[in-house]
Amino acid sequence: MKLQFDIVIVGAGPAGLAAAQAAAASGAAIAVIDDNPHAGGQIWRGGPQHSGDARAAQLWAELKQAKNVCFFHRAKVLLPSAPGALLVETPDAALTLHYAKLILATGARERLLPFPGWTVPGVFGAGGIQALVKGGFPVAGKRIVVAGSGPLLLAVAATLKERGAQVVAIVEQASLPRVARFALALLATPGKLLQAIRLRRQLAGIPYHMHSHVLRAEGDEHLTQVLLQIGSRQRTIACDYLACGFGLIPNTETAGALGCTIADGAVWVDRWQQTSVADVYCAGESTGIGGVDLALVEGRIAGLSALGDLAQAAPHIASRRRWQLFAARLANAFRLGEELRHLADLDTIVCRCEDVRHGDLQQQSSWRSAKLHTRCGMGPCQGRVCGGATDFLYGWTQDSVRVPLTPARISSLVAMQDEAR
Ligand SMILES: Cc1cc2nc3c(=O)[nH]c(=O)nc-3n(C[C@H](O)[C@H](O)[C@H](O)COP(=O)(O)OP(=O)(O)OC[C@H]3O[C@@H](n4cnc5c(N)ncnc54)[C@H](O)[C@@H]3O)c2cc1C
Secondary structure, three states, rough: OEEEEEEEEEOOOOHHHHHHHHHHHOOOOOEEEOOOOOOOOOOOOOOHOOOOHHHHHHHHHHHHHHOOOOEEEEOOEEEEEOOOOOEEEEOEEEEEEEEEEEOOOOOEOOOOOOOOOOOEEEEEOOHHHHHHHHOOOOOOOOEEEEEOOOOHHHHHHHHHHOOOOOEEEEEEEHHHHHHHHHHHHHHHOOHHHHHHHHHEEEEEEEOEOOOEEEEEOOOOOOOOEEEEEOOOOOOOOEOOEEEEEEEEEEHHHHHHHHOEEOOOOOEEOOOOOOOOOOEEEHHHHHHHHOOHHHHHHHHHHHHHHHHHHHHHHHHHHHHHHHHHHHHHHHHHHOOHHHHHHOOOOOOOEEEEOOOOEEEOOOOOOOOHHHHHHHOOOOHHHHHHOOHHHHHHHOOOOOOOOOOOOOOOOOOHHHHHHHHOO
16 A cells, blocks of 8 residues: 655654654644554653653644644554655555655664573563563562663663562662762753652662673573672672663664664764755664653754754754763763673574574674674574674674565565555
8 A cells, every 4th residue: 555645754752753743733744653552662662641751641642633643553664665665564554655754763772782691581681671561561579680781770670660570689880980970960951860869769779789790690491590790799699580781772774774874873864863865864762872852852853854944943953962962971971891792601692593602703703794604693683682782792883784674474575566566
C-alpha cells in the first residue's frame, strides 16, 4: 500500500513526538512510525499518558487532538525503497510511505560489554530488564545487582525497587571525583538536580560503589553470583539477576541506510537538525546521547526546520546549547575506563548471534575483516549488540549498513518488488 505524507517521522520517543507537535500546527500531513506498541520511546515506554511526566502527557494530548498526525505503531522501517520513500512493515501489512521531508528520531540503545559469564541466563542489559519490567516481567523478591555506568543505572534500580526487587548493589565504573564533579555541575540544571535527589532518596540504603565494575557472572543453568571489583578489592555477591549496561550508543542504522553522514558514532546534523542528505532531518539521541530535555528541544527544531520555519526554530537554539553542555558533562563524567577493555578472556563470546569469541576477534584488524573471517555481526542483530563492544574493545567502526534493517517477512519484500513494477 502506498501512502503520501508531507513529513514522515521515524521514532515516537520524546524527539519524534516533539517534532510532530512542532510541525502539526502547520496542518501538514504527518506520519509517525515506531516499532513499539506504544508511543513514548525508551523513557516513556508504555505510553506518554501513563509516564507520570506532565510534559509527556501534554505532548500526547495535543498530538491526539491533531487530525493531521497519523501514528503507525508496531511499524518498523525496513529500507529506503526509492528516493523519498520508506518500506515499512506493520504486523499485518507492508506499506510504502512517501515523504517530502523525513525526520529521523530513532534514539539510542545501551552498550553491552562482554565479560566472563555475561551469557549466563539471569544476566540482562540494564535498560533491557527495565523495559521487560515495565512490560510486566516480575522481579518482586529477586536479588538484583545493577552494574555498568551512567545515570541510567539509577533509573533502572529505582524501577526495579519500585516493582519489589531487592537491589543489592549499584556498581558504577566512574570514579568518585568524576561522579562528584558531575553531581555538583547539576546546579546548572535544577530540574536534573531535583531528579537526582529524588532518585537518591528512592535508593537510600542501597550501596552505590564507584570506581567498581563486574568481573564475572557465575552459575550454570542460571546466575547465582557475581564477582565484582569494588575499588581495590574483589567481592562476590549472591544474586538472582545482574542488570548491566555501559552507557548508551546512538541508533544510526536508518540514517546510514539513507546515506546520511555518521560522525563519531552519531548522525551528523547542522544547526537546523538537517543531515547531510537533502530533506532528511535527525533529532534526539540518534545525533548523540544527551537525555530527554535535549531530545525534546532537538525534536522541536527539526519539526520547525522541516516546515522551513527557521524563524520559529531559532529561539530554541539557546536551549539546545544548554542541554548540549549538559550532555558533554555527562559524557566526560561517565566515559568508560581502560580496565573495562580487559574484562573478556579469550573464550568470552563477543558476538552472541554467531558465537564469535574474543580470542577469534583479537586477530582481526577491522570490523570488515572480522565479518569476513568470523561472521561477527552477521546474525539477526546485525551488529547492534556486538558493534557497541567491538567499537570500544578494538576501535572498529562499522562501515556499512545492510538492508533490510531488521528481519523482515518475505511478503513485505515481495510487495515492494510488485510496487516497483
Ligand atoms: C534502554 C534505555 C532505557 C532508558 N531508560 C531511561 C529512563 O528510565 N530514564 C531516563 O531519563 N532516560 C532513559 N533513557 C534515555 C532516554 O531514552 C533518552 O533520554 C530519551 O528518551 C531519548 O529520546 P529519543 O526520542 O531520542 O529516543 P527514544 O526514546 O529511544 O525513541 C526512539 C524510538 O524510535 C524507535 N525506532 C528506532 N528505529 C526505528 C525503526 N527503524 N523503525 C521504527 N521505529 C524505530 C525506537 O523503538 C524508539 O521507540 C533510556 C535509554 C535507553 C536506550
